[in-house]
Amino acid sequence: MLIGIPKEIKNNENRAAITPAGVKAFYQAGHQVLVQKSAGIGSGIEDIEYSQAGASIIETAKELFDRADMIMKVKEPLPSEYDLLRAGQILFTYFHFASSLELTKAMIDRKVICIAYETVQTEDGYLPLLAPMSEVAGKMAAHIAAYYLALPYGGRGVLMGGVSGVSPAKIVVIGGGTVGTCAAKVAAGIGANVTLLDINIRRLRYLDDVLPKNIKLIVSNQHNIEEETKDADAVIGAVLVPGAEAPKLMTEEMVKKMKPNSVIVDVAIDQGGCIATSRPTSHSEPVYKVHNVLHYCVTNMPGAFARTSTFALTNATLPYGLEIANKGYIKAIKENKALAKGLNIIDGKITYEPVAKVFNLKYYPIEEIIN
Numbered sequence: 072m073l074i075g076i077p078k079e080i081k082n083n084e085n086r087a088a089i090t091p092a093g094v095k096a097f098y099q100a101g102h103q104v105l106v107q108k109s110a111g112i113g114s115g116i117e118d119i120e121y122s123q124a125g126a127s128i129i130e131t132a133k134e135l136f137d138r139a140d141m142i143m144k145v146k147e148p149l150p151s152e153y154d155l156l157r158a159g160q161i162l163f164t165y166f167h168f169a170s171s172l173e174l175t176k177a178m179i180d181r182k183v184i185c186i187a188y189e190t191v192q193t194e195d196g197y198l199p200l201l202a203p204m205s206e207v208a209g210k211m212a213a214h215i216a217a218y219y220l221a222l223p224y225g226g227r228g229v230l231m232g233g234v235s236g237v238s239p240a241k242i243v244v245i246g247g248g249t250v251g252t253c254a255a256k257v258a259a260g261i262g263a264n265v266t267l268l269d270i271n272i273r274r275l276r277y278l279d280d281v282l283p284k285n286i287k288l289i290v291s292n293q294h295n296i297e298e299e300t301k302d303a304d305a306v307i308g309a310v311l312v313p314g315a316e317a318p319k320l321m322t323e324e325m326v327k328k329m330k331p332n333s334v335i336v337d338v339a340i341d342q343g344g345c346i347a348t349s350r351p352t353s354h355s356e357p358v359y360k361v362h363n364v365l366h367y368c369v370t371n372m373p374g375a376f377a378r379t380s381t382f383a384l385t386n387a388t389l390p391y392g393l394e395i396a397n398k399g400y401i402k403a404i405k406e407n408k409a410l411a412k413g414l415n416i417i418d419g420k421i422t423y424e425p426v427a428k429v430f431n432l433k434y435y436p437i438e439e440i441i442n
Contacts, residue, residue: 072102072103072140072141072395072396073103073104073105073138073139073141074097074102074103074104074105074139074140074141074392074396075104075107075135075136075139075142075143076089076104076105076106076107076110076126076135076143076144077107077110077132077135077136077142077144077152078109078110078132079113079144079374080149080152081146081149081374082354082355083353083371083374083375084145084371084374085112085113085374085375086113086114086371086377086380086381087110087111087113087114087116087145087381088110088143088145088164088384088388089104089389090111090381090382091120091123092124093392094121094124094125094126095125096393097392097393097396098124098125098126100393100396100397102396104121104126104127105126105127105138105139106118106121106126106127106129107128107129107130107131107132107135108128108129108130111381113374113377114377114380114381114382115377115378132152132155136152136155136157136160137155139160140160140161141160141161141162141163141392141395141396141400142156142160142161142162142164143163143164143388143392144162144163144164144165145164145165145371145374145381145384146164146165146371147164147165147166147167147171148162148164148174148178150173150177153181156181156183157181157183158182158183158418159184160183160184161183161184161186161395161400162178162184162185162186163186163388163391163392164187164188165187165188165341166185166188166189166415167189167341168185168187168314168423169315169316169342169343169425169426170316170342170343170351175416175421175430175432178416179416179419179420179421180419182418182419183416184400184414184417185414185416185417186395186400186410186413186415187314187413187414187415187423188200188201188413189201189313189314189341190313190314190412190413190415190423191391191410191412191413192313192409192413193409194408194409198313199409200384200387200391200413201249201313202249202387203380203383203384204373204380204383205248205249205250205253205311206249206383207372207373207376207379207380208250208253208338208372208373209249209250209251209252209253209257209309209338210254210256210257211372211373211375211376212253212254212257212307212309212338212372213253213254213255213257213261213307215336215367215372216231216242216258216305216307216334216336217258217261217305219334219336219365219367220240220304220305220334222332224358224365225332225358225365226333226334226365227330227331227332227333227334228332229304231261231262231263231305232261232263233262239261239262240263240264240304240305241263241265241304241305242254242255242258242264242265242266242304242305242306242307243266243267243268243299243300243303243305243306244258244265244266244267244268244306244307244309245268245291245296245306245307245308245309245320245321245345246268246269246291246309246310246311246339246345247267247269247274247275247278247288247309248269248309248311250307250311250339251307251309252267252282254307254309254338255267255286256286259282259283259285260283262285263285264285264287265285265286265287266286266288266299266303267282267287267288267289268288268289268290268291268295268296269288269290270290270291270292272290275288275289275290291320293320296320296321297325300321300325300328300329301329301330303329303330304330304333304334305333305335305336306321306333306334306336307336307338308320308321308335308336308337308338308345308349309338309345310339310345311342312342312425313425314425314426315425315426315428316342316343316425317339317342317345318345319345319346319347320345321335321345321346321347322347323347323348323362326346326361326362326364327362329362329364331363331364332363332364332365333365334364334367335349335364335365335366335368336367336368337349337366337368338372340352340368340369340370341370344368348361348362348366349366351368352367352368352369352370353369353371354371354375357369391407391410391413395410404437404441405441411437417440418440420433420435420440421434421435422434422435422436422437422440
């Protein structure tokens, strides 16, 4: 199989979909990898490193898309890339379809085989291809909250860890999955007073055993979210419903009640955001204020730490990419239930129910399409 690795074009997206080690693994399995020129530069990977691993360096995105059987990317295709795709071509990347009807319709119209990293899911509910980027984003979220709490950047002038004789910042984390757990651990490590809310009692019981004791664990409901956020210095939104639009757990009225110049970091923005006043931002223009609350809603947070993220992502995606290349996507999906959940669109049909539901479009069970 011919695997194409284009250079990412999203705002300040410096990750690459593969490392030289990943290229070598495909090469040793008998596949050819095409890497667009400078695709790895933002991650500190030179073209020569890809070449030495067995890749062919391609000058333009058009040539790469024209030749490749499977495109592996980091982020969803942007409008300028839509026409580069063709019917029957495999696109293996983060899509986050539930946040964009335009993207969903574009992939339906072009009849691309869309396998989404974020919905590959094992039987125990684990999301193996989302987890490494959730870990990066979660750890980042605490640092970002600490940064924007500084007065010159629009915050309250509160030092997250406090100092002797002065209370630390209060950080509220909504969601106790990978993002929320990592955010809470980093904030607590800095010395903040952390509250984490989650709806899963079993998860809270587990977190109580493993997290530092300066993290307060509370059941997530509307009353508790309102009570905890109104005196928070920073709120980190870390809610996820796999493949579906994130629920708006924090209302605009709750935002209005927050302290002046407090900070919101909505990591769920890739799936539409879990805070009513959130809207997507970029690394070049990361923040805005609503009701005198600073909002950070960057849709590709891990792109800021591209080298770490690129290596972590390849570690997770490579086994699945190899399985698709070695077996063909149909056999791979039939034999791997986790990978089957990653299939979102095929031949113009939505095969992932949460995406169909959010846009009120027809859903086709995979069994009806692939038999």
